Amino acid sequence: MSDDVVTRLKNLEALVLSLKEDRAGCAGQQSALDSLSKTLSPLMSKHAKDIKHYFTLMLDAVSKSENADEGLEVQVSLILSQIESEFRNLAQNVASMVQTVDTQCRESTQHEFQEQVKLLKQNNAEFVSALDKFASAQDKFEKDQFEKDVELISQSNEIARLKSALYLAQSQKSPEKGADDANSTENVEYFKQQLESQKAEIDSQKAELESQKESQKAELESQKAELVSRHQEKIGLFTAKYRALFEELATAKGNIRVVCRIRPAKDASAAEMIKLENPEQNFLVWTTLRTSYQNDKSREARDFEFQRVFGGDETNHDVFGEVRDFAISAASGRVCTIFAYGASGTGKSYTFTHKDGLIQSYIQLLFELSEEERAHYEYEFRISAVEIYLNRLFDLLQTPANNAKAEIRLNAESTTNLDSREAAIGLLERILERREVASTVQNATSSRSHFILTIKITKRSLTNPNETPIKGQVRFLDLAGSERVGKNSLTGGSGPQQSLVYDQGNDINQSLLDLGKGIRSLVTKDNFVPSHNLTRYIRSSLSHGSRLLIVATVSPLAGNQNNTLNTLRWSQDAIGRPSQGKLVTQTRAPESVSPSTAGGSRQRGTSAVSSKTSTPSKKSAPPSPSNFKR
Numbered sequence: 001m002s003d004d005v006v007t008r009l010k011n012l013e014a015l016v017l018s019l020k021e022d023r024a025g026c027a028g029q030q031s032a033l034d035s036l037s038k039t040l041s042p043l044m045s046k047h048a049k050d051i052k053h054y055f056t057l058m059l060d061a062v063s064k065s066e067n068a069d070e071g072l073e074v075q076v077s078l079i080l081s082q083i084e085s086e087f088r089n090l091a092q093n094v095a096s097m098v099q100t101v102d103t104q105c106r107e108s109t110q111h112e113f114q115e116q117v118k119l120l121k122q123n124n125a126e127f128v129s130a131l132d133k134f135a136s137a138q139d140k141f142e143k144d145q146f147e148k149d150v151e152l153i154s155q156s157n158e159i160a161r162l163k164s165a166l167y168l169a170q171s172q173k174s175p176e177k178g179a180d181d182a183n184s185t186e187n188v189e190y191f192k193q194q195l196e197s198q199k200a201e202i203d204s205q206k207a208e209l210e211s212q213k214e215s216q217k218a219e220l221e222s223q224k225a226e227l228v229s230r231h232q233e234k235i236g237l238f239t240a241k242y243r244a245l246f247e248e249l250a251t252a253k254g255n256i257r258v259v260c261r262i263r264p265a266k267d268a269s270a271a272e273m274i275k276l277e278n279p280e281q282n283f284l285v286w287t288t289l290r291t292s293y294q295n296d297k298s299r300e301a302r303d304f305e306f307q308r309v310f311g312g313d314e315t316n317h318d319v320f321g322e323v324r325d326f327a328i329s330a331a332s333g334r335v336c337t338i339f340a341y342g343a344s345g346t347g348k349s350y351t352f353t354h355k356d357g358l359i360q361s362y363i364q365l366l367f368e369l370s371e372e373e374r375a376h377y378e379y380e381f382r383i384s385a386v387e388i389y390l391n392r393l394f395d396l397l398q399t400p401a402n403n404a405k406a407e408i409r410l411n412a413e414s415t416t417n418l419d420s421r422e423a424a425i426g427l428l429e430r431i432l433e434r435r436e437v438a439s440t441v442q443n444a445t446s447s448r449s450h451f452i453l454t455i456k457i458t459k460r461s462l463t464n465p466n467e468t469p470i471k472g473q474v475r476f477l478d479l480a481g482s483e484r485v486g487k488n489s490l491t492g493g494s495g496p497q498q499s500l501v502y503d504q505g506n507d508i509n510q511s512l513l514d515l516g517k518g519i520r521s522l523v524t525k526d527n528f529v530p531s532h533n534l535t536r537y538i539r540s541s542l543s544h545g546s547r548l549l550i551v552a553t554v555s556p557l558a559g560n561q562n563n564t565l566n567t568l569r570w571s572q573d574a575i576g577r578p579s580q581g582k583l584v585t586q587t588r589a590p591e592s593v594s595p596s597t598a599g600g601s602r603q604r605g606t607s608a609v610s611s612k613t614s615t616p617s618k619k620s621a622p623p624s625p626s627n628f629k630r
């Protein structure tokens, strides 16, 4: 087929050449024909070559295509015949053009000849476009061939499927052949099995995916748990370091501490009577509190020593800051006790139970600690509240019907769990109300009894069940007022009333004496046998390793000097310091307090007394470890 086209083209070329020869004599047109021939001839032969090349490619492709069927061949033939007809037209055009040239050669005009040449060129362009078409037809053919391949593959699959279905149908239709029946059943079984196995495979893939998903999830969970545990470990380490620092600080401060709290003074001249000597306080240097009181003959200045003195401008928060470590020590298994000791109205309750009081702050801190460590430890808090009056114990958690106090034997107090900070604060309020009401019923003021609130802490390891639980406690003791009571100092009525006041005074003195001895025995390590129920009840607070804080509360009120001195003396005595304080100097009694000193500032650390005394102020040496630390 291709040869035919090439032959035709060659013939066409030959025709042009012969035309040229025939018209050799035609003057004027000879050169035009020459140039036509020169242009057309190589063009024709080039295109002929191209066409031949494309045809070869195409036929080659067709012959190589194993799957080529009849339809494909028809398609190719169609394309080729289309191309051929294009060339045929072209050849005709050229032939007619040559014919025209030939005619015009005779009656020629220059103009017409040029027109014909133009036409020739146009025809030539058509020829080129035909070639382009051919090229794109070839592209299409290749694409079609690919699609055809795909189609053929799917068709062959479909055919296979149809064939087998047909086979199946035929074999089922066949009435006479048992073997075919068997085959048919086999086939059905086979397809069934195939289906089952495919389903099983899909199921197993699904299961595998699920298990991969599960294992990835487990892996992620374990990574997360590891991160959390590392994080908690870090927190744990940090907390442990923090605790250790607190313990160090607590040890440096000593197991027995004594501080003084001065109630804000209403009376400026009275404020002059209790003054701080060394303004810059820190726990390594004892603070000197100087009292300046008029006695019968003269004005007397005495120095008392405390690890810290809280002035009238300092808050409960400041006091808590000094003994915060007690909560941490208690959570680490120690028994920590805070005593508030002072005359009635000096601020003991304010320090302990005002809305930002020490008890509230400790409750808050204990719950914070349990929250911080909840990944490793389970905390349990149990509370008890007892009042001791005339050596008798009353349980403030119990509420007898008659609204009286529930008297109990030693160690028979009830306890209750504290589940949350809010519940604990609510319970505290009820206990305090109970204390007030019951006091009236018992005809005793709160300052005539000792009030003891204990929070017992049990800390159990969650990670190691074999670990022994840690047990500690924080105890608050609001001691009975230190004001002097007795036949000579406070009559408080006559008859039974006076006798009661006398008994109260005696009991308070005896209990405080016993308590003082108990505290001192911790320093001296003497054998101590308690004689009062107060000391018996708080025995664990006086055992080895326990921590004590005495907060001596004083109020700089005119006429309050005996109560103040009484408080200061008891607190000094309890820790083995000279109970009378250190006599500084004796001055003449002033006529009156001058306005400049009367308006003495309440600022922490000011020292009006020292400026008036001849002895220069001095700092005390820190307590010797053998005396104040165990």
Ligand SMILES: Nc1ncnc2c1ncn2[C@@H]1O[C@H](COP(=O)(O)OP(=O)(O)OP(=O)(O)O)[C@@H](O)[C@H]1O
Binding pocket: 262, 263, 264, 312, 342, 343, 344, 345, 346, 347, 348, 349, 350, 351, 446, 447, 481, 553
């Ligand atoms: N640091 C202080 N700042 C402000 N007010 C205070 C301070 N200390 C005590 N007060 C006030 O002084 C009054 C008496 O205080 P508080 O009841 O605490 O004394 P108390 O020593 O507990 O007395 P009592 O032994 O009779 O119960 C209260 O009104 C209290 O609010």
